[in-house]
Amino acid sequence: MATVQLWSSLTRFTDGARAVEVPGATVAEALDNLVKAHPGLDPILRGGVSVVIDGEMIPNRHAEIAPDAELFLMQRLKGG
Amino acid sequence: MAKDGLTEFRLIGTRPDRPDGLDKVTGRARYGADFALPGMLFGAVVRSPHAHARIVRIDTSRALALEGVKAVVTRADLPDGLEGEDWDLQENTLAGDRALYDGHAVAAVAATSRLLAEEAARLIEVDYEVLPHVIDVDDAIRPDAPVIRQGAADASVPEGMPPNVVRYMEFGHGDIEAGFAEADIVRERSYRTEAAHQGYIEPHACVGQLGADGAGEMWVCTQGQWYIRRMCAAVLGLETAQLRVTPSEIGGGFGGKTTIFMEPLSLALSRKAGGRPVKIVMSRAEVLRATGPTASASMDVRIGMKKDGTITAARAEFRMQGGAFPGAPVDMALYCAFAPYKLPAVQHIGYDVLANRPKCAAYRAPGSPMGAFAVESLLDEMCRELGIDPVEMRLTNAVREGDRASYGPTFGSIGLVEVLEAAKGHPNMAAPLGPNQGRGIASGYWFNHSGETSVSMAISEDGTAQVSVGTPDIGGSRASIALMVAERLGIPYEDVRVNVVETGALGVNEPTHGSRATFASGKAAVVAAEQAIAEMCRRAAAEWGIDAEAVEWVDGAAQPAGPNAGRFPPMTIAEIAGKMGQTGGPISGHHEGLPEGVGASFGAHVVDVEVDPETGRVTILRYVVVQDAGRAIHPAYVEGQYQGGAVQGIGWALNEEYVYDDRGRLANPAFLDYRVPVASDLPMIDTVIVEVPNPGHPYGVRGVGETGITPPLPAIANAIEDAVGVRLTHLPMSPSKVLAALKGRG
Numbered sequence: 001m002a003t004v005q006l007w008s009s010l011t012r013f014t015d016g017a018r019a020v021e022v023p024g025a026t027v028a029e030a031l032d033n034l035v036k037a038h039p040g041l042d043p044i045l046r047g048g049v050s051v052v053i054d055g056e057m058i059p060n061r062h063a064e065i066a067p068d069a070e071l072f073l074m075q076r077l078k079g080g
Numbered sequence: 081m082a083k084d085g086l087t088e089f090r091l092i093g094t095r096p097d098r099p100d101g102l103d104k105v106t107g108r109a110r111y112g113a114d115f116a117l118p119g120m121l122f123g124a125v126v127r128s129p130h131a132h133a134r135i136v137r138i139d140t141s142r143a144l145a146l147e148g149v150k151a152v153v154t155r156a157d158l159p160d161g162l163e164g165e166d167w168d169l170q171e172n173t174l175a176g177d178r179a180l181y182d183g184h185a186v187a188a189v190a191a192t193s194r195l196l197a198e199e200a201a202r203l204i205e206v207d208y209e210v211l212p213h214v215i216d217v218d219d220a221i222r223p224d225a226p227v228i229r230q231g232a233a234d235a236s237v238p239e240g241m242p243p244n245v246v247r248y249m250e251f252g253h254g255d256i257e258a259g260f261a262e263a264d265i266v267r268e269r270s271y272r273t274e275a276a277h278q279g280y281i282e283p284h285a286c287v288g289q290l291g292a293d294g295a296g297e298m299w300v301c302t303q304g305q306w307y308i309r310r311m312c313a314a315v316l317g318l319e320t321a322q323l324r325v326t327p328s329e330i331g332g333g334f335g336g337k338t339t340i341f342m343e344p345l346s347l348a349l350s351r352k353a354g355g356r357p358v359k360i361v362m363s364r365a366e367v368l369r370a371t372g373p374t375a376s377a378s379m380d381v382r383i384g385m386k387k388d389g390t391i392t393a394a395r396a397e398f399r400m401q402g403g404a405f406p407g408a409p410v411d412m413a414l415y416c417a418f419a420p421y422k423l424p425a426v427q428h429i430g431y432d433v434l435a436n437r438p439k440c441a442a443y444r445a446p447g448s449p450m451g452a453f454a455v456e457s458l459l460d461e462m463c464r465e466l467g468i469d470p471v472e473m474r475l476t477n478a479v480r481e482g483d484r485a486s487y488g489p490t491f492g493s494i495g496l497v498e499v500l501e502a503a504k505g506h507p508n509m510a511a512p513l514g515p516n517q518g519r520g521i522a523s524g525y526w527f528n529h530s531g532e533t534s535v536s537m538a539i540s541e542d543g544t545a546q547v548s549v550g551t552p553d554i555g556g557s558r559a560s561i562a563l564m565v566a567e568r569l570g571i572p573y574e575d576v577r578v579n580v581v582e583t584g585a586l587g588v589n590e591p592t593h594g595s596r597a598t599f600a601s602g603k604a605a606v607v608a609a610e611q612a613i614a615e616m617c618r619r620a621a622a623e624w625g626i627d628a629e630a631v632e633w634v635d636g637a638a639q640p641a642g643p644n645a646g647r648f649p650p651m652t653i654a655e656i657a658g659k660m661g662q663t664g665g666p667i668s669g670h671h672e673g674l675p676e677g678v679g680a681s682f683g684a685h686v687v688d689v690e691v692d693p694e695t696g697r698v699t700i701l702r703y704v705v706v707q708d709a710g711r712a713i714h715p716a717y718v719e720g721q722y723q724g725g726a727v728q729g730i731g732w733a734l735n736e737e738y739v740y741d742d743r744g745r746l747a748n749p750a751f752l753d754y755r756v757p758v759a760s761d762l763p764m765i766d767t768v769i770v771e772v773p774n775p776g777h778p779y780g781v782r783g784v785g786e787t788g789i790t791p792p793l794p795a796i797a798n799a800i801e802d803a804v805g806v807r808l809t810h811l812p813m814s815p816s817k818v819l820a821a822l823k824g825r826g
Contacts, residue, residue, distance in 0.1 A: 005488060007251035009236060043235040047164075052489040056776070059530060059674040072489045075249065075411035079529045079594025079786055080278075080335025080442040 131744025183369030254425025259393025263384025282331025288346030304591020372441020518803025524790025529594025550589025556717030677776015725788020
């Protein structure tokens with residue numbers, strides 16, 4: 001199971017959980033399963049988030065992830 | 081100063097002439113305002129003189145009656161039904177039922193000359209019902225504040241928050257209260273920064289042409305031609321592929337040219353004028369009133385520290401207004417604020433707030449300078465209180481590879497410690513200081529970014545190479561990419577030309593933003609070059625009648641990989657290219673994707689100032705920028721980025737601010753009153769390029785464009801306290817504010 005780390009103001013959508021374990025072999029599968037478990041997160045994810053795995057931002061939803069991967073959700077990053 | 085110290089390059093790290101240099105010094109470079117087409121019309125925009133007003137009536141009849149006026153557009157000419165960010169863009173392009181800030185576009189007109197268009201704009205009558213307005217971010221979240229837009233908040237905002245709060249975030253880790261309890265001192269302060277404009281010299285300019293069939297073209301100064309295409313198509317209801325956008329040379333962007341402002345108006349006017357092209361060039365006042373400055377901020381920071389300088393806990397609450405639309409970079413500010421420090425406990429809270437100001441746009445490390453101003457200022461005060469050297473405190477708490485960042489993820493390879501050590505050893509740190517002179521240091525951080533990237537490279541018949549990239553060159557990326565491609569192909573730098581191409585020539589590219597161009601387009605260009613090399617090795621193998629695997633590429637030529645492969649003299653790129661018409665056709669490479677392996681960049685600045693106690697004027701005496709570049713492909717450009725970031729940060733710290741009158745109108749929409757630093761204000765900015773190569777890039781590139789604007793704000797505040805013993809917490813630190821602080825000191 002991968003672990004998705006949420007920013008804490010999202011915990012009102014996850015029954016208070018800051019970290020949610022989800023199955024998934026890719027970023028997309030993990031995020032889709034996260035939304036299935038906690039539908040309140042859907043508008044947040046559809047609004048755009050950045051996913052960081054092992055310290056690196058992974059923009060590709062189809063990137064494969066390790067079974068014990070830690071996914072950090074961050075606000076969508078952009079620059080000047 | 082390369083960390084590995086082993087790799088030797090032929091071209092990487094050299095300083096050849098810039099490819100755009102001759103064009104720019106001779107005036108041959110074509111900027112946005114330089115384009116002209118036969119039959120072209122000129123556009124002018126009618127803008128609201130009110131900060132907040134209901135638009136009661138727009139009468140265009142007198143303008144349309146003027147001879148030479150060919151089209152007028154109002155919001156009624158744009159499609160309905162847009163949502164989210166697309167609606168925001170459309171609403172900012174042309175106001176709907178309300179003008180939301182001073183300078184908000186209300187109508188536009190096209191005529192046969194610019195003067196005529198401006199006269200016609202004056203003849204468009206707009207009746208307004210002036211509404212209460214709010215400018216300040218803290219005022220905007222008071223219970224009695226005018227509501228900018230009901231229902232604008234996204235799902236992140238809990239019920240019960242003030243209606244002008246449109247995004248809310250909270251994140252962190254560790255036991256924050258236990259951390260503060262463990263500290264020897266806990267200090268808390270509030271800070272404010274004012275909105276500052278990107279201050280690019282070239283105003284926004286475009287020529288748009290759109291036919292009744294929905295097919296069109298645009299020539300525009302932009303950091304991102306595909307963004308312009310997508311946004312214009314969304315605002316006007318066009319099919320994206322029917323719009324072809326060509327970027328001009330660009331006279332500065334700094335994030336402010338990653339979005340649209342008046343560009344859709346040129347297309348809308350063109351469509352109503354029978355497809356005649358329409359040129360719009362903003363005045364400086366329009367740029368300042370109606371294009372994105374960055375946000376203004378109100379920030380509270382609390383930090384706990386032990387006597388040895390160890391930080392035990394930290395908390396930040398930032399409130400930022402980004403104008404009348406969501407998008408203030410409060411998230412980035414929070415992510416970056418404590419990024420240089422390894423923290424056992426940290427809490428971040430952020431509010432994105434609406435106010436009656438122009439829609440903010442990205443500005444060089446969006447948000448990071450504000451956060452650094454608050455955090456680095458308070459840390460400096462605490463170091464003074466505890467008698468700790470500020471560099472040693474930063475080294476004590478510095479994040480290293482494998483540490484958890486304040487914002488959550490684990491850092492990969494980073495060079496903060498190397499940066500701080502280089503700053504510590506710089507001669508400026510030992511320069512003597514006189515009366516009313518002081519020294520300040522501060523750190524800064526930016527993530528850097530990758531994003532959608534598509535690059536093509538083609539070998540010419542004579543063995544030279546052309547590279548097509550989709551990232552406009554705002555800081556030297558053409559030279560850097562040419563160096564990397566030439567290095568890989570084994571040919572002279574001068575044999576590679578890098579062209580920034582239009583939207584029809586490549587797949588979708590994100591703009592040049594996030595310090596990504598040299599990293600992402602450069603990485604893709606190297607892959608494209610390797611594809612061409614593989615093909616040239618195959619062509620040589622076929623000529624020699626050996627396996628392609630038995631051929632290697634060395635110094636710009638194919639050669640047998642070893643004695644067993646056969647004895648053939650090297651076949652140069654020019655020889656292979658000269659025969660390509662007979663050996664299989666064109667030789668090229670192409671790569672597209674989402675390049676991974678972005679490397680973050682830390683910096684530290686050391687500034688010496690002198691404060692005039694009579695006037696409060698702050699003079700920069702010495703300034704040094706130390707920053708990790710990963711590897712400097714073209715060091716002169718890297719130094720230029722460091723210097724440019726520092727100068728913009730100095731302006732933000734000392735001079736620049738949006739000043740509004742009591743009616744919410746911008747009082748200083750000109751460079752005379754909105755004062756950016758000029759060369760005579762500053763000494764030479766010294767630079768130290770630290771190189772801790774990014775393992776995620778073939779040549780170690782991190783991206784260098786943004787970190788440099790982050791430390792100047794707090795570094796100068798810290799230097800002022802060192803000089804005269806007063807702490808300024810509200811930017812800009814103008815002479816009047818410094819003088820008031822000195823008088824308050826008694």
